[in-house]
Amino acid sequence: MSKPVDHKKEVLGDGSGGFAILFFLLGLVASLIVGWVVYPKLLYSQKNQPVDFNHALHIDLVDEGCESCHFFREDGTYSGVPKLAQCIGCHEEVQGETKDEAIFVEQYVKQGREVPWLIYAKQPDCVFFSHVAHVKAGGMDCVTCHGHIGESASLKVYEENRITGYSRDIWGKNISGLKTNTWDRMKMDDCSECHEEKGVNATSVQTGKGACFVCHK
Amino acid sequence: MKVSRRTFLSIGSFIVGGAAGTALSPLPWKLTDDLSIWTQNWPWTPMPERGEVSYVNSVCTLCPGGCGISVRKVNDRAVKIEGMKGHPVNDGGICILGLSGLQLLYGPTRIKTPLKRVGEKGQGKFKKISWDEALKEVAEKLGTLRSEGKSHTVACVSGSACGTVPQLLKRLLTVYGSPNFMSVPTMQDAYAVTLKLMHGVDACPGFDVENADFILSFGSGIIEGWGSTVRMFKANSAWQDKKIKVVQIESRMSNTAAKAAKWIPARPGSEGVLALGIAYMMLRDGLYKKEVCDSAAGFEDFRKTVSENYAPENIAAATGIEKETIESLAKEFAGAASPLAICGRGQGHTPGSQYEFMAVHALNALAGNINKAGGVFTVPDPKYIAWAEPELDETAQKGMSSPRIDGAGSETYPHAKSLLNRLPPAILSAQGECPVQALLISEANPCYTLSDTQTVKKAFAKIPFVVSFSSYMDETAQYADIILPNHAYLERLEDAPAYAAGLSKPVIGLSKPVVTPQFDTKHTGDAVIALAKALGDKVAAAFPWESYAACLEETLGDKWKSLNEKCFAVVEESIEAPLQFFKQECKPVFAEGDEKQYPFVLMPYDSIRLANGFIGNTPFLTKTVPDTVLRKNDIFVEINPKSAGGDSLSLREGSAVMLTTPKGSAKVRVHLSEEIMPGVIAIPRGLGHTAYDKYLAGKGINCNELIGPAEDSGSGFDAVWGIRAKLSSVSI
Incomplete structure (x- = not known):
């Protein structure tokens, strides 16, 4: 009559339950580490800008703030990252003694080569974003989306997403996607968050219609 | 485990x-x-380039229509071609070929460097050589021929005779010592001969389509690409809006016929007869402008000829159109305030018979609408090319005094300036040495566009030295010994006289470079100047310009500045055109072949979706061709169901048949359509390329392979409009 009791002992008393919990926790912890720590490390490659540009130094020398170099063209389109032509006025000869200045003048200005700047805010190709609509018509400032890059003395490391090829700044530094500042992320949700808050219901300039095709062209 | x-x-x-x-x-x-x-970032997904957007205004040179274009660029990449707003020809509109022109700029069919033939002629095997080597080789060959006293055996075929580049080529030939400059004839040439004979003027035709109030079209593809495409589309729409009647006389229901108020399917080839039948009615009933015609030279002879030979009974039998229809047509035409009769089949890229052109022009003359609002205008040459007469040395004088190889300007063909269609037979019929020892070809593809291409290719293979200036590897370039590739359109600065725009005043366009040349090509103008300089002495002296650009600027003189800004100039010039009725006896052109052996008549037709000249179809254009015309690589010919059931054929939609003409045969598929006269087979023009690239080659049949030339008795041009044909069954 002891056999059934033995069976019960085998089920409960051989430590299987403990092992199950232990391995569950091991799996849980390992995958959490992979997801939160290893994956972001593997996902992004680190790249330095070809020339370390000092925004803080330049902003003091110009009259119109960011728009002195990142200007709007006559037709309203946005020029984005400056071309060599804009720099040549002052930088035809080496100014100052920094290493980056020497690189800039010798390798780019003198050879007439455009600097292949890595653009932190570059969106996928078919995202249509109009700077003029936001800055001129909407009265927004640059900091809201781009943060305080204009005050930085040095360009931060460009972290390139190995899968998409875009900067880490689009998803945001925080891998969880949470943000504290408006400029921490540049995903579609971040656009709509502001649009909802401000009650902006934009329509396409070309078609006069709203919805997806305003931005996705 | x-x-x-x-x-x-x-x-x-x-x-x-x-x-x-x-x-x-x-x-x-x-x-x-x-x-x-x-x-979204897969490399084969096309992505627009980012950068600064700009527009460059220019003139489209894909056809001689002379439309202004505005090309949108991002950085140095052209991304879109739009019509130029405010341009007198097209005012913002653009045709489907012009719209897809970027594929000719960036597509795979471009010739990227000078080439020298290594394979057999026509095989298309070449090796790359440098510009220095290429120009040296051509100059040496020309120099040798000249020193041997054979300068007159050098000929040149140019896509057009108008503009500075064709004129530079002609000048080179003249000072070198050859009268054999030829251009590719179109309906403009047939009209030019008509205006010369009926008004005694050297002029291009202008058609005031915007102000006409009744349009009688003898087979002109008003919305198939006739004249200047965009202008004609706009005019056609305006006519519909204003309820202006368009009558289309054509054996097949083209788009033009479908949109017209009335479609009259006349027997193919009888259009000229019909025009004179209408003239008969106008003369009989006194429905012509007496104050204009009665005093015109030759009018009584004309009236007599028409009254004797074009009575309605005869016309009805010849054209297959009832007497009453002809009568009412004559009344409507003569009763309109500004009636306009036009001709030139389809797109008008082939010259028609002189008989037909003069008959149609006579209708306009009878209606008194020459050089009047809504009528036909005699548009003078803008005459902006006024270079100093070149000094000819002894060799040149001797060469220039020898007869032209094509017979143009001779006693037999006094009216035509050149007769390209007569070149291949002249080469093939010559005994001994080939009468053309060297041939220069610019902006022309005779091995594709001339009738009976097999014979044309045989003739070209006999020419010892062929130089092509083509930007594209076309059928004729494959027969070249040396290719000196021109910059593509949109890469070069060139004047573009809009001789086919058909406005009442001459229009000069300036085609400006939109992008920098992509490859190691050279402007033909510069290549010609370089060749002349290499030949030295008086040949070089006739070309004093440093470069083609300098030559063009000097040539345009005081027009240069405004042309450079606006890209077009309307020349305020007109010409007196006294009316005279023709005395010369012209005959209609008939379809070649025996009626019993070949029961059908095969006619090529033009479509706005098929470019059929020197410029081949772009891939985008080919995509718009319906599958009742081209399915995969099979060409479809149109045939009326009534003709399809006879004999043992019993054709169904899509049946494969052997189409045979006296010139050759080809396997085609059948598209049954009520929109064509019984007994007529229609074949699209513009397919069947063997050269260019994989997007164009091997698609369908070139209609010119099946059709032989039909020399016009009046002008000497090839006035072929069709050929007799038969169908026989074939296993698929």
């Missing part, structure tokens, strides 16, 4: 734990997002 319960549980727990942990980490969500963006 036996898996114990414990191991199983452990692994299971680990997986479950891992899954839970993964779900609580950002990995799956971030990875999904990244992968979706990754799919």
Whole structure:
């Protein structure tokens, strides 16, 4: 009559339950580490800008703030990252003694080569974003989306997403996607968050219609 | 291996734990997002370039219509071609070929460097050579021929005779010592001969379509690409809006016929007869402008000829159109305030018979609408090319005094300036040495566009030295010994006289470079100047310009500045055109072949979706061709169901048949259509290329392979409009 009791002992008393919990926790912890720590490390490659540009130094020398170099063209389109032509006025000869200045003048200005700047805010190709609509018509400032890059003395490391090829700044530094500042992320949700808050219901300039095709062209 | 319960549980727990942990980490969500963006960045997905947008105004030179274009650029890449707003020809509109022109600029069919033939002629095997080598080789060959006293055996075929580049080529030939400059004839040439004979003027035709109030079209493809495409589309729409009647006389229901108020399917080839039948009615009933015609030279002879030979009974039999229809047509035409009769089949890229052109022009003359609002205008040459007469040395004088190889300007063909269609037979019929020792070809593809291409190719293979200036590897370039590739259109600065715009005043266009040349090409103008300089002495002296650009600027003189700004100039010039009725006896052109052996008549037709001249179809244009015309590589010919059932054929839609003409045969498929006269087979023009690239070659049949030339008795031009044909069954 002891056999059934033995069976019960085998089920409960051989430590299987403990092992199950232990391995569950091991799996849980390992995958959490992979997801939160290893994956972001593997996902992004680190790249330095070809020339370390000092925004803080330049902003003091110009009259119109960011728009002195990142200007709007006559037709309203946005020029984005400056071309060599804009720099040549002052930088035809080496100014100052920094290493980056020497690189800039010798390798780019003198050879007439455009600097292949890595653009932190570059969106996928078919995202249509109009700077003029936001800055001129909407009265927004640059900091809201781009943060305080204009005050930085040095360009931060460009972290390139190995899968998409875009900067880490689009998803945001925080891998969880949470943000504290408006400029921490540049995903579609971040656009709509502001649009909802401000009650902006934009329509396409070309078609006069709203919805997806305003931005996705 | 036996898996114990414990191991199983452990692994299971680990997986479950891992899954839970993964779900609580950002990995799956971030990875999904990244992968979706990754799919948008596959390298074969076309992406617009980012950068500064600009527009360059220019003139489209894909046809001589002379439309102004505005090309949108991002950085140095042209991304879109639009019509130029405010341009007198097209005012913002653009045709489907012009719209897809970027594919001719960036497509794979471009010739990228000078080439020298290494294979057999026509095989298309070449090796790359440098510009220095290429120009030296051509100059040496020309120099040798000249020193041997054979300068007159050098000929040149140019796509057009108008403009500075064709004129530079002609000048080169003149000072070199050859009268054999030829251009590719179109309906403009047939009209020019008509205006010369009926008004005694050297002029191009202008058609005031915007102000006409009744249009009688003898087979002109008003919305198939006749004249200047965009202008004609706009005019046609305006006519519909204003309820202006368009009558289309054509054996096949083209788009023009379908949109017309009335479609009159006349027997093919009888259009000229019909025009004179209408003239008969106008003369009989006194429905012509007496104050204009009665005093015109030759009018009484004309009236007599028409009254004797074009009575309605005869016309009805010849054209297949009832007498009453002809009568009412004559009344409507003569009763309109500004009636306009036009001709030139389809797109008008082939010259028609002089008989037909003069008959149609006589209708306009009878209606008194020459050089009147809504009528036909005699548009003078803008005469902006006024270079100093070149000094000819003894060799040149001797060469220039020898007869032209094509017979143009001789006693037999006094009216034509050149007769390209007579070149291949002249080469093939010559005994001994080939009468053309060297041939220069610019902006022309005679091995594709001339009738009976097999014979044309045979003739070209006999020419010892052929130089092509083509930007594209076309059928004729494949027969070249040396290719000196021109910059593509949109890469070069050149004047573009809009001789086919058909406005009442001459229009000069300036085609400006939109992008910098992509490849190691050279402007033909510069190549010609370089060749002249290499030949030296008086040949070089006739070309004092440093470059083609300098030559053009000097030539345009005081027009240069405004042309450079606006890209077009309307020359305020007109010409007196006294009316005279023709005395010369012209005959209609008939279809070649025996009626019994070949029961059908085969006619090529033009479509706005098929470019059929020197410029081949762009891939985009070919995509718009319906599958009742081209399906995969099979060409369809149109045939009326009534003609399809006879004999043992019993054709169904899509049946494969052998189409045979006296010139050759080809396997085609059948598209049954009520929109064509019984007994007529229509074949699209513009397919069947063997050269260019994989997007164009091997698609369908070139109609010119099946059709032989039909020399016009009046002008000497090839006035062929069709050929007799038969169908026979074929196994698929």
